[in-house]
Amino acid sequence: MATARTPTTSSDGATIIGESVHIRGQLNGGEDLHVLGRVEGRVDLERTLVVAQSGIVKAEVSVKNAVISGVVVGNIHASESVEITREGRMVGDIFSPRIIIVDGASFRGNVDMGDIANMPARKPSAERPRPTPVARPAAPVAPARPAVTAKPGAKPALAPAAKAPEKPAERAPEKAPEKAPEPTRPATVTPLEPPAAKGLPQKAQKTRVIVKRK
Amino acid sequence: MADAPCVIGRGITIKGNLSGAEQLVIEGAVEGHISLKNHLTIKETGRITADITTHSLMVHGQVSGNIEANDLVSLSAEASVVADIKAPRVVLEDGARFKGRIEMDVQLPPGV
Numbered sequence: 523m524a525t526a527r528t529p530t531t532s533s534d535g536a537t538i539i540g541e542s543v544h545i546r547g548q549l550n551g552g553e554d555l556h557v558l559g560r561v562e563g564r565v566d567l568e569r570t571l572v573v574a575q576s577g578i579v580k581a582e583v584s585v586k587n588a589v590i591s592g593v594v595v596g597n598i599h600a601s602e603s604v605e606i607t608r609e610g611r612m613v614g615d616i617f618s619p620r621i622i623i624v625d626g627a628s629f630r631g632n633v634d635m636g637d638i639a640n641m642p643a644r645k646p647s648a649e650r651p652r653p654t655p656v657a658r659p660a661a662p663v664a665p666a667r668p669a670v671t672a673k674p675g676a677k678p679a680l681a682p683a684a685k686a687p688e689k690p691a692e693r694a695p696e697k698a699p700e701k702a703p704e705p706t707r708p709a710t711v712t713p714l715e716p717p718a719a720k721g722l723p724q725k726a727q728k729t730r731v732i733v734k735r736k
Numbered sequence: 737m738a739d740a741p742c743v744i745g746r747g748i749t750i751k752g753n754l755s756g757a758e759q760l761v762i763e764g765a766v767e768g769h770i771s772l773k774n775h776l777t778i779k780e781t782g783r784i785t786a787d788i789t790t791h792s793l794m795v796h797g798q799v800s801g802n803i804e805a806n807d808l809v810s811l812s813a814e815a816s817v818v819a820d821i822k823a824p825r826v827v828l829e830d831g832a833r834f835k836g837r838i839e840m841d842v843q844l845p846p847g848v
Contacts (some may be wrong), residue, residue, distance in 0.1 A: 578848055595848055609841050610773035625808070628842040638816060648767035 541576050549581075577610050588618075590627075597631075701717065746781045754786075762797075780814050791825075 536554030543559035552568045557577035565571060567577065570587040573579050577592035584599045590610035598604055601619035608626035615632040619641070623629055635641065662671060748764035754818040755771040757789065758796035762782040770776065782797035790806040795815040801810055805823035813831030820837040828834060 531774075578845065580848060593844060595844065597791045612843065613842050613844065620830070621828055621832075621834070622830045623826060623838070625810075625825060625827045627838055628840045629755050629826065629838050630840055632837045633834050635833060635835060638818070638835050 536570075536572070574611070650686075741775075741777070747778075778815075 536556050538556045539559045539561060541558045546562045548564040549561060550566045554572065555567055556572045556574060557579055558574045560578040562580045565581045565583045567585040568620040569570045569655045571583060571585045573590045573594055575591045582596050587602045588598055588600050588604045589607065590612055592673040593609045595614060597615045603620035604616050605620045606612055606624060606627040606629055607623040608624050610627045613630045617634045619635050621633055621635060666711060741761045743761045744764045744815045746763040751767045753769045754766060757773040758776045758785045760772055761779060763779045765783045767785045768800055770786050770788045775792045776790045777794045778799060780796045780829055784799045784844045785801060787802045789804045791805065793803060793805050793809045795817055798816045800818045803819050803821045807822050808825040809823040809830040811829060811834055812829040813829045816833040818835045822839040824840060826838050826840055
């Protein structure tokens, strides 16, 4: 059973680098990349890099979006956004106009969003250019790829819970001073689920790249 | 209640050192140093040009200076911060504008 599985692409066509795969060198691409294994060197993507909880990326990264739930050591240049989730750990500098660090994440490095003085305040409605979150491949693909599912399995629970309390929690300190010491707790887990659908339509045009598992 | 936080209103500007042990909400302007052993909230109207040492911090307004906290530093979506932040927990909400360095403890797996 497990031997027949080749976790090559997720349901939306993104390339997956499996847990036991270790790549050293330069990686370029025009589609989403999920790293469950290890990548060292350089990563240049026109789309989204997702570093899963088991993933380790030790590289200079240049992408459109990055979602980090694993480990990244190196600098990230993202033309759109970088998000470090609760499990994410990163050492390096981030250059991106939109950077999100969720409570629980750990990060050491410089953050450069460009000219923040002239940056317009973001409308709350601004849609997230979010790719498929790490949690996503686990659910839909579960039956076909048991081994891959096992690892990010813990993830799905945390993202959905956070949406509702976000705004109220933020304002809480004004009226309820006793709560002030921890005003941001609930607000910090940025929900990844809703925009996931956005990634779907593109699946048709994607080329599939196969990374074989050992 | 004794628990009600001290508020520096939006019409107030403080230049100098500000220290204390109770919760503080700043809606006005502060220039200098802030040293607090409790939770500090900087409202949307708050403008801080100061080095801040505090237990925890929530920023909705503008801060420029260095920030050091024992617990959580959180920059809300309205925040605009130019600072170096040193704290065990730092949260950057979507929309927060930030420039500077963030120092948290990062535990890397062996061999990385």
